[in-house]
Amino acid sequence: MDHKKFTMRNALLVFCITSVVFALLLQTFLFHQTLRRQIRAESISDHEISLNKMQTDIASFVHNVRTEMLTIYSEQDLISDLRSAAEEGTSLKDYYWRSWYFARKRFTKEDQLLALYLYDTQDKVVSAYRYNASSFPRDLYQTEYDSNTERLYDYVHDKRTDFMISGYYNPIAKRNVVRLVLKLHNYDEERENIGYLVCDINSSAFTSIMSKYVDVEQVCLWLQPVGDQVIAKTGQASVSQKRIQKQLAKVVENYYNSDQLEQEYDGNYLIQVSQEDYNLEAFVLVSQSLLTATQKSLIRTLLIIMAGMIGAIVLLVFMLSRWMTKPVEEMRNTIVRIKNGESSLRVSPVGWSEELTVLGTEFNEMLDRIQAMAEEELQNKMLVERTEFKMFQAQINPHFLYNTLNTMSGIANAQNCPLVSGICHSLSAIFRYSLNMTDELSTIQNEMDHVRNYLYVMDVRNGSSVAYEYQIDNATLKDRLPRICLQPVVENALTHGLRNTRRKDKKLLIRSEHIGENLVVTISDNGTGMDAEAMNILLEKNDRKRVEAGVSIGILNVNARLKQLFGPEYGLWIESQAGEGTTVTITVPIVSSEEENGENITGGAHCEKDEI
Template sequence: MPKRGHYVNERDKPMKFRSIRSRLIQFMLLATTIPLLLSISITYIHTKETIKEQALEENRHLIFQGKTNLSNYLDNINKASLVVYNDANFLRNLRKIPEDYRAVAEVFTLLQNIQNTVSGIERIYLHASQSNQSTLVTPATFPKREFRPVPYVSTVPYEKFTTAVEPTHNSHDYGFPPSPTSYTKRQVFTFHRTITNIPSEKVLGVLAIDVRLDSVAAICEQLFNKKNEQLVIVDQGGSVIYSGNDEQIGQKLQDQAVLDHIGQNVSGYFEMNGAMHVYEKMQTPYTDWTIIKRIPNATLYERATELTKINTVIAVIALLVIIFGTLFISVRITEPIKRLTSYMNRIQSGQLNVDIDWSSRDETGIMFARFRQMMDTINNLILREYKLELANKTNQLKALQAQINPHFLYNTLQSIGTLALHHNAPRIYALLTSLSKIMRYSMNNNDALVTLQDEAEHVKLYLDLQKERFGDQLEFSLHLEPDTLGVPVPKMILQPLVENFFKHGMDNPEGGKGKLAIISRMEPAGVLTVTIENNGEPIPPDVLSRLAAGLERQQNRTQADGNGEYGIGLHNVMMRLQLYNEHGSALHIENMEPQGVRIIARIHTKAKYTKETNE
């Protein structure tokens, strides 16, 4: 078995991760960090979704409004081009010979009116198919006119459409000699209209209206923030009509995945490449454009991120406060424990007179005060134990000196018994044998615990001798249940209880005959109950009261007294039960009706009995 000192040292080793302070800090950190992180995460996710929904709704309305404004703008250009049908002279003028200057002037005037009707028109090109005349009208120069058998090449693909819009391209002079005011690097889109001889489908000419991107840009710039958002307008072929990035205008949109997404529905949104894309199609008889707005996630969730940062800062501050508070509280709680452990280590090393100093007024102060009282009590008990040990040594010496007496008595009784047999007196031999067994049982100090059966046999020998003394005036009986015979009990607890009857109650028994009964039984929870009843003289009430109070005080280990001659045997038995039984065994005495005394001993059979006497 390991030594006791080694065991204590193992328990006293510092355990950083198993100390109360460490566990308290870990618990407080977990109890605060996890809810805070969960709260921040849930708040961020919820805010993110809410902001996403709000942003989508706002951008849908914004793009829809932008689509309406662009549609109205293109409708104005379309209405302006319809003037060619409202003026009946214009269609006749297209068929006249080029030398009719009046007709030419009316054509110039009509084209200039179209140019002035809608803002943003860069130039207007007209080709009359019957007279083979091409006309160009610009705001900064005089109209130009020349003979051409076919229209300008850029208008040819659109002759089969009544109206159509050519994607954004660099401005040009439709084959006419450039003028100093021409801006060939300016980007425009062209509105094409094929002029027919209504109600027939005979083509009289083609009209091309170049429109600057200024008006389109003015509308689109209200739909997005150029710093952190992007907006493009593409036609059905994927060509960029307008873009916040000038380099994309007039080019094919490179992101095919975006084109695939917008081809599925008239409007909607999708997430791709770390951004939210919101789109709306603008479908008219003359164009099929799609407005696409790209909002990076960093911009879309900027408010959610800011709110999360604020919550995180607050959480960190709260966590720091909790950490410092936990450290302070843990130190206040564990410092007394560490101090008390230090005192215990010094006491363990043999310094029993340690000055225990702790002046706190809280629970720790009460604990240290109780510890000081405990040490004072231990020191007093050690001093008493030392004195008892000296007394035991003296008693042992006296016992060694008196060992010759029992052997002398045993031998003497054996000789007398042998002599009685020689003189034919077996009764005398039997009595001497019983007396010898009683003396041997009572003087044998090797066994501190015996079975109830051994104790009962000893008492029976004692009662047999008393029976010889009192004859027919004494009757006794033993009613011992079989399951109680093997129960270990302290030695010499029954005879003192029985002996009281012969000392105090045998003089005036009821009916002139003394009766005594010993009864044993097992009660629940492993309690052995031994009851001794007699019909002797009852104990006076005042004496019985003092005797019961003395037994109760002795049972509570507060005081032990004899309560006169009657209580000496009872208190000796009670002392034996307390010495060999860690549990609360009890001894109770009462008067019986109409006469007699009952003594009840209750012994816990599951108690741990010490064997110090044997050792």
């Protein structure tokens, strides 16, 4: 009785499920053996370390802004006049725009400066810069909303020498603003004040730094100077955390001391870190449940589980590797022997899984098909060689045709028939150029010789009813393009454009020039015109099957050859207007040839009515 073999996929599933169950059981056991207090202590320590790092980054940011503010002392004329104004009450109207230039010069986009104010000792605005004039007042002391100017006034008129950090909410700009204030004074023993500089910074500059240190939910992190309002806040706080945060912020704003704050509030743990350089405290409320859920102890436990899983997997794989890979090794050895020349060998489709059986069977069938294809390829090669031999024999006929036409040209010339001599000479040149395919590429000069021979024959056939104009740039004569590209387009212009028009001034213009890195050839007629849009769609589509099937051997064929040789961005483009004429533009990259190595087709007689 045949029974289905155990597949590799089923084996992997059983293996993975067993490993996961083992890992989960081990994790549960080790987690319950861990002390909760130890986990919470380590978590709090981690938060304190993160807050210290955050405070370092914030202090660095504030220090950079303060340094930029201190460069106001480099404005020597302004500082000198501020001293004079403080002592003698002189006017400072000439510095109305100085804050604007100072802000643009000293502050960068990363500083997120919203406004910059320079005040004298009489609390009058000397100069002001506002990123958005409609959102920030001209004078901080004249606002319709509470911009925390009372603390600003108390600070600048106090004997304090520290760097002030404050904050407020701007309802017009709809954003929280951090205010940095720097007192300006003389560098003498009295250190008398001469004014002060106020910078309003977007609080997002601080929250962007703070957000790097908040990576869990239900955490509320905020910055607040002692005795002042909250300047920045972030974190995904719960409803209870928001309520607790507002209560604690009021306590800190009223000049709290450390005994007033507890460590635990309604299931949340409070951690605070001070900053040595500036009056800026960092507070974070963390849920007690998170303290015991995502800590280093749990990470270490998971690492132990991972190590146990890896050890078990390595041991299991080592034990199963021989059994699983033995049939695969046998198949590999057989394949190597087949590659070394024993083509009659076949793989034995046996193995422990269904996949190996199918693989062996399909491999044997592939070898059979390859052998059949090799035999077919040999037959095709023999057929090609026979065809090439016949083509070599057929080369006698074109040479016979060339010689015959040249003989006819000589006889006609001797019998004083120059018209017959000229058409024989041109036909000989046309056939010789068309049938010689030793080189796929030709030059503009040879292509134009071929076109002139063709136009001469067409004039003899149809009468000289078309005026030809050639504007061939000498720099393009040696540029190379596929053989017989211009004549089909010229033939299309004569057959479909000029033949069906009744106008007497029929004209055909051929122009070649260099435009950028491209060779551009245009063939224009003043005939009946055509549906250029539909034709351009066919040219862009470039249906190779349509060309190969012989549906069109004219401009579609030329376009397909150009795109195949140079790329899809090159080829033909048609512009036409009914009753006015058609212009066909051929665009190819410049491929120059200093010297033609093939034949030099000079053509026969040419009938050029207008040549420029």
